[in-house]
Amino acid sequence: MARARQVEGLRTIGVDLGGTKLLGVVADGAGVVLAETRRPSGEGAESVLAGLAGVVDELVTSVPAVAAVGVGVAGMVDYEGVVRYAPNIAGIEGLAVGTRLEKACRLPVAVDNDANVAALGEVLHGAARGCREVLVLTFGTGIGGGVVTGGRLLRGGHGYAAEIGHFTVDPDGPPCACGARGHWESFASGTALGRMGREWAARGEAPGVLARAGGDPAAVTGHEVGESAVAGEADGLALLDSYARWVAVGLGGLVNIFDPELVVVSGGLVTLGDLLLDRVRAELPACVEAPGHRVVPPVVAAALGSRAGAIGAAALARRRAEAVAEAPDAREHTLARETERP
């Protein structure tokens, strides 16, 4: 316990390894960011690893007394910290991020999926502080998800859990990025909102949205739909209504499955604020089983913005370091080889 308290007082590094950029922070035990750096993610295992090590080196130099490093990777990461599937970062499948980065930077390293660590960040330091049962959803290019249950991240049997954008909501729906058809992600991601906008515009049903894209239906993205809705145009608002229904359809299923205390929503679309969230809140009860007999969870915007992943990764590093200090042998504490260090 004395060692656990010691760890708590120290700073940890969190790195968010995304498809295009690396964002690294040093955070204290309250999730306050003391230093920050970013650079391109790179391509290929060695380049990505060099980038990660560079971020850690830079941050260790700028802030003293760093205890451990956490990394959130845009992909599936197993319990040994090995990347198993990362369609958005070329050449890193099979990369043992945990052990390789530990060797490179001589600090304990914990690794998890980027959406998972973002969820941990929101639960420990953001919009879901104090909650033990939370869904954190990121609506962007795809749908990222992290689930906290019993105060712990849901990781599953092999580390790949919480791929919550990937269940079928319509078997005849559009293809999903993962190759399947009609997954929730293909109806409720930011990308899907853009596709809906293009379809409506091509049919002549979204004049306001179309004008914002210079009159070219193919140029419409979720951004123009959002702008149109914010401006109060009927077509933008109708598109947002339709989109919010799809968000609620999938979210209702997840509420039936997880019964969360709170749902936290992040991603670019959150800039639309209550214009979007109020629509989701209005549709949600009809998508939840027995809404008159239970609490339908509040839906709130995330608090940590684009730094949620990095702050959460720093929190992951601290959690694992604390856990190892308290119970070095426990199976779930995968801070690799922490006890072998000099």
Add this chain to the structure above:
Amino acid sequence: MARARQVEGLRTIGVDLGGTKLLGVVADGAGVVLAETRRPSGEGAESVLAGLAGVVDELVTSVPAVAAVGVGVAGMVDYEGVVRYAPNIAGIEGLAVGTRLEKACRLPVAVDNDANVAALGEVLHGAARGCREVLVLTFGTGIGGGVVTGGRLLRGGHGYAAEIGHFTVDPDGPPCACGARGHWESFASGTALGRMGREWAARGEAPGVLARAGGDPAAVTGHEVGESAVAGEADGLALLDSYARWVAVGLGGLVNIFDPELVVVSGGLVTLGDLLLDRVRAELPACVEAPGHRVVPPVVAAALGSRAGAIGAAALARRRAEAVAEAPDAREHTLARETERP
């Protein structure tokens, strides 16, 4: 710890409170059933409660040294052991099963959903022994589900989690028992197999199935479809193919969400054995994200049959009793007022 070991040596009662019948067992720490009794569930809170108390009285009389009682209820049960929604048992919404039964039988009582305790039974004493990340699915009138993650039952923020039949797989699908449209349950329950059979028979596409129902399409149920498939008839097998695809579509989403080590399937349809399960196994990888990069979990038949709920309820009683003995103040140990007993 001494107290915990003491509890382990004792027997516990488990009661499965279903829509039509009460099944009670006394089980030892290995899940071996030492005594068993059943009676109709009754209707209305007082009648159901009297039935529960009667089952406990009878079992306590027949087997000495019973330490606690667990109850699995076909409905949503909150953390205080109060039934919040139970569409299949008339008049028990609002019934505080836990505290009322404790008063009646003077034993500690733990209460949970019936599918949840069945899952616990399979994990502790059945087909998923030794696993910490498991989905247990029951395909019957509806789809019941229990999820074990980190070795614990997933209960969520209010106790209602794991309603895993209730997510939309087709917004234009048939109505679900819960009132929503196109939930997985309305495509992949035993009831849904019967409906498919009636539809095919009415269209003249299921002659073998129809003959088994005396030539009346309206008389077809899942039972005749199963018989036809077992007999090797083309129509019965084709119906089973189609049904297995729906099972796999929903199950694939749940695998993406939970990443279980193992999927256990129970319910009446399991009598079809590998005739059904092999079809589900064949369809499942295509419904899971990145199947070439991960383990797709094995799908196996449940081991405890119709006694899974009662055996699991007995295990729940033992677990809570052990937990309270070890840490009487912990939030999640809802064995109500255990510490106030004489």
